[in-house]
Amino acid sequence: MKATFMYGAGDVRVEDVDKPALVEPTDAIVRTVRTCICGSDLHPYHQMPASEQGAPMGHESIAVVEEVGSEVTEVKPGDFVIAPFAYADNTCEICRDGFQTACPHGGFHSTLQAEFARVPQVNGSLVVVPGVDPETASEELLASLLTLSDVYLTGHHAAHMADVKPGQSVAVVGDGAVGLSAVLAAKQLGAEQIILMGRHTDRTDLGREFGATDVVAERGDEGVAKVLELTGGHGVHVVLEAVGHMPAYVQSYEIIRPGGVISRVGVPQYEDAPVGFGSLFGKNARLAGGPAPVRAYLEDAIQQVLDGTINPGKVFDRTIGFDEVPAGYAAMDGREALKVMVDPAR
Numbered sequence: 001m002k003a004t005f006m007y008g009a010g011d012v013r014v015e016d017v018d019k020p021a022l023v024e025p026t027d028a029i030v031r032t033v034r035t036c037i038c039g040s041d042l043h044p045y046h047q048m049p050a051s052e053q054g055a056p057m058g059h060e061s062i063a064v065v066e067e068v069g070s071e072v073t074e075v076k077p078g079d080f081v082i083a084p085f086a087y088a089d090n091t092c093e094i095c096r097d098g099f100q101t102a103c104p105h106g107g108f109h110s111t112l113q114a115e116f117a118r119v120p121q122v123n124g125s126l127v128v129v130p131g132v133d134p135e136t137a138s139e140e141l142l143a144s145l146l147t148l149s150d151v152y153l154t155g156h157h158a159a160h161m162a163d164v165k166p167g168q169s170v171a172v173v174g175d176g177a178v179g180l181s182a183v184l185a186a187k188q189l190g191a192e193q194i195i196l197m198g199r200h201t202d203r204t205d206l207g208r209e210f211g212a213t214d215v216v217a218e219r220g221d222e223g224v225a226k227v228l229e230l231t232g233g234h235g236v237h238v239v240l241e242a243v244g245h246m247p248a249y250v251q252s253y254e255i256i257r258p259g260g261v262i263s264r265v266g267v268p269q270y271e272d273a274p275v276g277f278g279s280l281f282g283k284n285a286r287l288a289g290g291p292a293p294v295r296a297y298l299e300d301a302i303q304q305v306l307d308g309t310i311n312p313g314k315v316f317d318r319t320i321g322f323d324e325v326p327a328g329y330a331a332m333d334g335r336e337a338l339k340v341m342v343d344p345a346r
């Protein structure tokens with residue numbers, strides 16, 4: 001089967017490898033219907049030291065179950081499923097609190113950009129999409145379901161952790177697929193003013209379609225001044241930060257209003273950051289966010305996609321086959337593509 005490996009910064013290869021086999025009785029083997037390249041895959045694409053042994057890639061997938069271990073009860077061969085980017089038992093105390101990404105029996109997928117994959121902890125992880133046949137479903141529906149593996153529900157998690165309420169003002173930092181998803185999620189939760197900070201017009205146009213009321217293309221001090229101007233000088237109730245670099249964090253605490261919440265879902269590329277009087281303390285601002293426990297939100301989100309309430313799949317603007325995956329990484333890295341979907345049948 002074909003599978004994606006990264007051998008170092010800028011070096012992505014698709015190789016023919018053996019199909020995975022069941023290891024634990026709680027495993028399943030799934031056949032990929034669609035997978036995709038994530039903005040977070042671009043971090044190793046920039047930084048990974050060259051290695052002889054490639055690292056398998058991929059954590060987003062919709063798939064058909066091929067084979068299940070003896071203890072799998074929640075899915076059966078033939079089921080069409082969504083795989084959250086983290087697997088979990090979904091029964092322990094941490095999972096019951098809604099933080100499946102921190103399940104002590106769980107982990108993060110890293111082999112899903114492949115034709116087949118082994119999924120651990122299937123009973124707690126894979127969720128069946130009811131009544132949909134992936135062979136006959138529309139591309140639009142498949143695209144939206146695929147976003148529930150990570151990107152849309154990561155945007156939703158940002159808004160959920162910030163407890164976005166009707167009538168509030170929200171700023172979204174970052175116009176990548178997660179940022180645009182955060183716009184859509186904030187709109188669903190009733191935010192009145194949604195300020196999207198981003199400067200790629202094709203992306204911010206989709207942001208407006210998803211519910212952004214204002215777009216601020218400026219960055220740094222100019223961007224901050226613009227947001228303050230749009231909010232009566234007070235700043236926003238909530239910042240959803242979907243970038244992960246320090247300037248985005250600085251921008252976030254500069255535009256948060258006193259008592260507000262900064263919710264981060266861009267994977268921070270730093271460990272140390274200001275939390276003192278001039279950043280969070282002086283404003284009584286709170287910091288929230290982390291890896292999205294997609295599993296906690298999946299049933300509700302599947303229903304919203306199936307009934308047409310949300311159409312988050314619009315973030316995909318390119319579909320490729322496995323042989324084009326290295327070019328797909330380059331296209332996302334070069335901002336020629338917003339988010340790239342992989343269709344194994346191409």
Ligand SMILES: [Zn+2]
Pocket residue numbers: 088089090091092093094095096100102103104105106
């Ligand atoms: Zn757990």
